[in-house]
Amino acid sequence: MRTLVYGLGESGVAATRALIERGEEVRAADANDGERLRETLAELGVEGDLAAGPEVLSGTDRVVVSPGVPPLDPVLRAAHERGILVVSEVALGLELLGPGVRVAAVTGTNGKTTVVDMLRAVLDASGVPNAVAGNSWRALTGCLEEVRRAGILILEVSSFQLHYMRHPGFEIAALLNVRPDHLNWHASFEEYAADKLRVFEDQREDDLALVSARDPIGRNAAADLAAEVLVVGEGETAIRDGSLLLRGTHLLDAGELRFAGLHNHENALFAAAAAERLGAAPEGIVAGLLAYGLKSHRMQVVVEREGVTYVDDSKATNPAAVVAALGSFESPVVLILGGSEKDTDFSELLPLLGGCRAVVCQGEAGPRIAASLEREGWGGIVYRARDLSEAVAQAGSRARPGDVVLLSPGCASFDQFDGYAERGEAFGRLVRGLACGRGSVGR
Secondary structure, eight states: OEEEEEOOSHHHHHHHHHHHHTTOEEEEEOSOOOHHHHHHHHHHTSOEESSOOGGGGTTOSEEEEOTTSOTTSHHHHHHHHTTOEEEEHHHHHHHHHOSSOEEEEEEOSSSHHHHHHHHHHHHHHTTOOOEEEETTSOOGGGSHHHHHHHOEEEEEOOHHHHHTOOOOOOSEEEEOOOOSOOTTTSSOHHHHHHHHHGGGTTOOTTSEEEEETTOHHHHHHGGGOSSEEEEETBTTBEEETTEEEETTEEEEEGGGSSSOOHHHHHHHHHHHHHHHHTTOOHHHHHHHHHHOOOOTTSSEEEEEETTEEEEEOTTOOSHHHHHHHHTTOOSOEEEEEOOBOOOOOOGGGGGGGGGEEEEEEESTTHHHHHHHHIIIIIGGGEEEESSHHHHHHHHHHHOOTTOEEEEOOSSBSTTTSSSHHHHHHHHHHHHHHHHTTOOOOOO
């Protein structure tokens, strides 16, 4: 079989190396060109094409595609028209792993990285060997031997990766939530939701499917799933009177955890349910959750000055994540929205804007978001800023003692930064500057 690896980011490079090690015939290509890509091809030592078009498909039996390449890409469209099999790098990794590895796959619009990290922490605390790969972590094809040795794979899968994956048959599959996102990649929300539901494909009766009681997509699909279904947030697996219950067993009180927010407490239950299935004892689950702290740029308190708390939630790159963040505060919020444009609808924020003292809209998407909120009658609290620096200055000037200044942008960061982490770090520097009296309100 001759394989074309299309897209030479981390996952494409790992897939190419894995195929070379197996002695398979492989060619590499990328739609872009540049010195870095030329160096990458030279290091791989395979035939390759840059600035590639559909002609690279000649003689190809299969395409392994990187997650950033959308289905409307000319090469992928041509592959579809010619009946050439297209698989994601994760799907290739699962194929190369072979039998003998237990897989817990986690997907969702929001929270999947956190649940994977919590599950890893709980298994570690329980002494259960595991390896983590996928979406926000590392390419699965780059760590196959480590995964085989561990015997358990915790896999974070995005809709991009699931789109080109068929019949995965995961022992544990978790769908946290499905909200509008990545509609510049998917043809429609319906396609996006269908791709998320692929996480449950080919599960058997003795497998475990986890869905959220608060998510209509997963909840409505539950009755048709082949696996045992556990609905997080109802029945005996829920947060009740401040207690986290797993199948009727009290794990701990929410107030004992090092992280706040109902959505994060439900994330902990997803992780606990998966860990129990993988052999973690109750005491290990509790120890792992008690020790767990959220990763950076996820509802992270940066500084408290003059009675104002500044919170970095830069990882919130869609409106549903902003909704979850706003729902975590009882104090008035000065919200910073905006970033690179994805043409996302922010109407689901409207019921929560009553808890905001101000909403500062910034970046490429800022003007559109501000105009949409003004049309809905929120013009009295909506302000505009050119960029994050000006937005932080405005937010700092409008906040009052007891308020929270929340960076929860609801957008990607690529108009000003290379990623959400860089944006969050910039926010931290800016608010510390404000705390030292160096901030000023932009006009």
